[in-house]
Amino acid sequence: MADAALFEFLHTEMVAELWAHHSDPGPGGQKMSLSVLEGMGFRVGQALGESPTASAWPKRLPLSPRLPQETLAFREELDVLKFLCKDLWVAVFQKQMDSLRTNHQGTYVLQDNSFPLLIRMASGLQYLEEAPKFLAFTCGLLRGTLSTLGIKSLVTASVASLPTCKFQVVIQKT
């Protein structure tokens, strides 16, 4: 239980730190900080995408750097996205993603109704403008994991009302 809180605190401090040293308070500087956060999440996602053997999973602590994966059952993109929604989300946030929708043409929308990194802030419309910066790291995380599993993508996030948020994954066809 304590592990989840540690990550949440660290994440909050990361965002606060990047925003505190804003030399350029305009939109240009903000974009820099967002892409730094996203880059961090990307590297973490790359490491998380490597899978261990299934036997290692039950014995380890909840926040270990590994995910359960018995076999190579990714026959298509949808399987990979399902893996993200179930196993990755459980490993990082101790809960599953609430809904996954797709238009079957490379766009997926993942919705989380009580996103752990936002749930402590507010419930409703308060702090709506501040919310996007707390989602940048997670967007990078999703993009990094997808890239290790061989899928190039673009991930954006949107918040309608805290703590519900939607991650939109657009697969880039090369």
Added chain:
Amino acid sequence: MAVCVAVIAKENYPLYIRSIPTENELKFHYMVHTSLDVVDEKISAMGKALVDQRELYLGLLYPTEDYKVYGYVTNSKVKFVMVVDSSNTALRDNEIRSMFRKLHNSYTDVMCNPFYNPGDRIQSSPPIDTDVTLGHHQDFIKKHSRAHIPHLLLGVPCIPRRGPRGAPCSQQPRRLRGDPSQALPMAPSLSHDAVSRFILGPRAFDSMVTSMMVQVC
């Protein structure tokens, strides 16, 4: 006993390749290179078949008169290739599988190392003495920094011995004459310490591969 171990990236270039130095290394490099075709064939063949589960372990890729080559693929399309001496008939499938599993775990550790950039060569070298103090790990690293690889690769017989505090520990290499350092426990025990694994990342990888090469049957 594995005579050559290779880790190949998704784009089919080697991230790490290591063979017993007493033999002609080029021969093993060539074998690993040719085995990549077989690996690709196996992956694509499995993809077409309506098999729900594709295993990570690919099995025997091809045998030659002296050696057998085994393969393994991860979810991120990183391939592990292992060349084994044919004369060693005691090596069973299960043992090869467990060797690959250990290799996979070590590779995951390397990925988690923040100093490792994905796509780089996996480099293992004794750490240079830096100003960074690592607390009590400084001694740990100093003790293990001398590469004891030459002794291990020559297949020095391992005698079960009691550790420094009288606790029974896994096999230790016998001290060679003239070796100034102490006898150390075999590499696998290195990786049990989670923090040292974090710091030593690629080195634990290297020592794990070494231990695989001198596995006493």
